Amino acid sequence: MNKKTEPTIHDIARELNISASTVSRALNNNPRISQKTRDKIKAAADKLGYRPNTIASNLRNQKSNTIGIVVPMINRHFFSSVISGVEDVAFKAGYNVIISQSNDNFSKESTIVHSLFSNRVDGLIISIGMQTQTFAHLELFIRKHIPLVFFDRVVDEIDADKIVVDDFGGAFQVTQHLIDQGCRRIAHIAGPQNLKIYTERKRGYQQALSKNGLSVDQTLILYNNLTAEDGQKAIRQLLSLPNPPDAIFCANDTTALSVMIFLRDKGIKVPEDVALCGFSNEPFSEFVSPSISTIKQPGFEMGQKAAELLIDQIEKKGKTERKHQTFVMPTELIVRQSSSRK
Amino acid sequence: MNKKTEPTIHDIARELNISASTVSRALNNNPRISQKTRDKIKAAADKLGYRPNTIASNLRNQKSNTIGIVVPMINRHFFSSVISGVEDVAFKAGYNVIISQSNDNFSKESTIVHSLFSNRVDGLIISIGMQTQTFAHLELFIRKHIPLVFFDRVVDEIDADKIVVDDFGGAFQVTQHLIDQGCRRIAHIAGPQNLKIYTERKRGYQQALSKNGLSVDQTLILYNNLTAEDGQKAIRQLLSLPNPPDAIFCANDTTALSVMIFLRDKGIKVPEDVALCGFSNEPFSEFVSPSISTIKQPGFEMGQKAAELLIDQIEKKGKTERKHQTFVMPTELIVRQSSSRK
DNA sequence: AAATAAAATGCAATCGATTGCATTCTTTTT
DNA sequence: AAAAAGAATGCAATCGATTGCATTTTATTT
Numbered sequence: 001m002n003k004k005t006e007p008t009i010h011d012i013a014r015e016l017n018i019s020a021s022t023v024s025r026a027l028n029n030n031p032r033i034s035q036k037t038r039d040k041i042k043a044a045a046d047k048l049g050y051r052p053n054t055i056a057s058n059l060r061n062q063k064s065n066t067i068g069i070v071v072p073m074i075n076r077h078f079f080s081s082v083i084s085g086v087e088d089v090a091f092k093a094g095y096n097v098i099i100s101q102s103n104d105n106f107s108k109e110s111t112i113v114h115s116l117f118s119n120r121v122d123g124l125i126i127s128i129g130m131q132t133q134t135f136a137h138l139e140l141f142i143r144k145h146i147p148l149v150f151f152d153r154v155v156d157e158i159d160a161d162k163i164v165v166d167d168f169g170g171a172f173q174v175t176q177h178l179i180d181q182g183c184r185r186i187a188h189i190a191g192p193q194n195l196k197i198y199t200e201r202k203r204g205y206q207q208a209l210s211k212n213g214l215s216v217d218q219t220l221i222l223y224n225n226l227t228a229e230d231g232q233k234a235i236r237q238l239l240s241l242p243n244p245p246d247a248i249f250c251a252n253d254t255t256a257l258s259v260m261i262f263l264r265d266k267g268i269k270v271p272e273d274v275a276l277c278g279f280s281n282e283p284f285s286e287f288v289s290p291s292i293s294t295i296k297q298p299g300f301e302m303g304q305k306a307a308e309l310l311i312d313q314i315e316k317k318g319k320t321e322r323k324h325q326t327f328v329m330p331t332e333l334i335v336r337q338s339s340s341r342k
Numbered sequence: 343m344n345k346k347t348e349p350t351i352h353d354i355a356r357e358l359n360i361s362a363s364t365v366s367r368a369l370n371n372n373p374r375i376s377q378k379t380r381d382k383i384k385a386a387a388d389k390l391g392y393r394p395n396t397i398a399s400n401l402r403n404q405k406s407n408t409i410g411i412v413v414p415m416i417n418r419h420f421f422s423s424v425i426s427g428v429e430d431v432a433f434k435a436g437y438n439v440i441i442s443q444s445n446d447n448f449s450k451e452s453t454i455v456h457s458l459f460s461n462r463v464d465g466l467i468i469s470i471g472m473q474t475q476t477f478a479h480l481e482l483f484i485r486k487h488i489p490l491v492f493f494d495r496v497v498d499e500i501d502a503d504k505i506v507v508d509d510f511g512g513a514f515q516v517t518q519h520l521i522d523q524g525c526r527r528i529a530h531i532a533g534p535q536n537l538k539i540y541t542e543r544k545r546g547y548q549q550a551l552s553k554n555g556l557s558v559d560q561t562l563i564l565y566n567n568l569t570a571e572d573g574q575k576a577i578r579q580l581l582s583l584p585n586p587p588d589a590i591f592c593a594n595d596t597t598a599l600s601v602m603i604f605l606r607d608k609g610i611k612v613p614e615d616v617a618l619c620g621f622s623n624e625p626f627s628e629f630v631s632p633s634i635s636t637i638k639q640p641g642f643e644m645g646q647k648a649a650e651l652l653i654d655q656i657e658k659k660g661k662t663e664r665k666h667q668t669f670v671m672p673t674e675l676i677v678r679q680s681s682s683r684k
Numbered sequence: 685a686a687a688t689a690a691a692a693t694g695c696a697a698t699c700g701a702t703t704g705c706a707t708t709c710t711t712t713t714t
Numbered sequence: 715a716a717a718a719a720g721a722a723t724g725c726a727a728t729c730g731a732t733t734g735c736a737t738t739t740t741a742t743t744t
Contacts, residue, residue: 363702363703366702367703394701397700399700401699403701
């Protein structure tokens with residue numbers, strides 16, 4: 001029998017022959033309780049090893065002081081950076097963070113979101129999975145007026161705060177940079193076009209070409225899921241063209257890396273024969289040789305911003321129902337060896 | 343006025359003119375309630391958009407179905423892999439995961455641990471921070487018989503389940519491998535010796551040398567915090583020795599990388615002039631050139647194992663108070679270019 | 685010292701789900 | 715048809731903290 005239950009405010013009350021209400025107020029520094037009593041109560045609380053039961057408090061207050069975050073994969077640099085940023089802000093504001101990963105599986109995502117609702121999280125931060133095409137699970141939050149913030153992979157159909165990076169601008173910059181380096185036939189390995197981030201990146205690429213008077217050659221745009229294998233297949237195909245490209249802009253770093261390795265193995269010089277850029281600034285892109293030019297996405301800062309927005313909504317709830325906004329985080333072009341021809 | 347409160351079992355009860363107890367039992371598939379009534383109740387629950395309030399349930403059941411995990415930094419590949427593994431197992435078992443990062447700050451770690459206790463987590467998984475030297479915050483969990491599992495950076499002084507990698511074995515293997523490649527003066531860049539993982543790695547290194555009849559030269563062992571800068575400083579010092587090493591075993595990959603870059607810039611050939619190995623198998627180690635030989639630590643699997651152990655303890659609680667164990671996860675030597683001389 | 689004002693504390697309901705025990709309703713037995 | 719057995723459901727307390735309102739205690743005024 002080791003499970004004597006935890007001390008509660010009632011135990012403290014009994015110890016001091018006072019009421020539980022007084023104990024509760026004292027521990028919350030309610031001025032209605034005299035300083036003397038407060039001190040006495042706090043001393044007794046310490047003595048008994050009292051720790052407030054947050055669950056009871058949450059139930060009574062209809063607030064969990066918890067925010068949920070759902071990402072496709074915890075174990076990916078960009079996402080873990082975002083989570084880290086969220087935790088940073090949440091901790092300082094007194095919130096717990098429950099994490100879950102959808103593994104890009106719609107059914108798991110839906111289960112998670114419902115479970116978080118049942119846990120009465122005060123708000124939710126989410127980047128949706130690749131498969132996610134319907135949004136009933138998220139509309140639940142909207143309907144119940146529970147703050148919701150999307151980041152990175154956002155949902156156009158739902159009106160909520162959103163935090164995205166400037167995919168268009170980043171892609172434009174990268175492409176312009178390749179053009180500035182003298183490249184004229186620039187290929188693009190693009191991601192799935194049901195995700196906005198990838199359509200935006202493609203759009204930026206195309207616009208940069210047009211603006212510089214270069215034509216957009218559809219045979220130079222390949223679509224896939226941006227895995228390492230996809231990269232290999234794509235580069236093979238590009239090299240087999242009658243008129244192969246002199247530069248490749250990959251929609252992520254993983255693909256850029258696999259392309260780079262393929263070229264290296266084939267003895268094709270990067271950047272002299274083919275210049276190369278990625279997107280996301282994965283940690284490895286700095287260290288490979290040649291190092292890969294890419295676009296830096298401020299993951300940690302996005303997480304911070306998402307948490308700030310969310311907590312702001314939570315704490316202003318009901319007061320000013322402010323308009324939902326979309327925040328575009330700036331991207332930064334990082335020029336490295338893989339695209340430096342001059 | 344948008345905050346009509348969520349429907350509860352009482353609302354369902356009222357709707358159907360039955361008691362809340364029956365509703366509760368029906369929703370939990372208690373056989374005491376007839377199938378007919380159960381169906382009726384579930385239909386009504388759906389109709390009202392009822393979602394159980396986990397907080398209320400947790401309070402009553404004295405169980406939160408939540409486990410806490412504390413790591414120094416979420417945003418590090420090894421740790422995010424562990425977290426991912428924990429989430430994977432926890433989700434399947436119906437547990438939520440609250441994450442926090444200590445930032446290697448003792449005071450934050452202590453606050454977090456207390457807060458998790460107040461949230462009545464059913465168990466805690468933790469890798470302690472570098473600064474952590476006292477353990478009162480953790481003894482709280484022991485004293486209250488709340489399951490606790492350490493991983494990676496464990497605390498010898500506390501009796502609990504622990505999951506570590508075979509640091510000794512991994513280091514031994516790496517060193518043996520370097521010897522097999524013909525290296526004879528093998529240096530070691532070692533980490534802070536208050537952390538067991540680093541003393542073990544050093545021990546493995548030394549033992550391998552001894553076993554092969556090589557002497558342990560203390561001038562070839564340098565101690566620091568294993569940052570990239572530390573690596574630079576260390577390699578400079580090693581190269582300035584009258585009799586510099588022909589191989590370097592770094593206690594982590596970050597250091598190995600910075601050493602490698604330094605050597606590359608100096609035109610010193612890896613592995614021909616100096617062979618190099620790291621530890622941890624950070625994602626970049628595969629892609630750099632030359633790629634870095636290292637020891638793979640199964641982060642995801644460690645997380646899974648930690649969660650399994652913890653949940654096992656939680657659910658067996660009170661029944662068989664089983665002995666605490668330390669699990670040593672196998673490491674794997676990954677031989678890459680940086681150490682392949684033959 | 686009585687009357688009034690002000691300060692301190694207590695009572696009891698509440699948050700929503702669960703459960704031991706009691707009660708009601710059905711079915712079976714004689 | 716009455717009695718006994720079995721099935722289905724309900725009552726009310728519980729988990730621990732909070733809070734509007736009521737009550738008690740103390741301080742102030744006349």
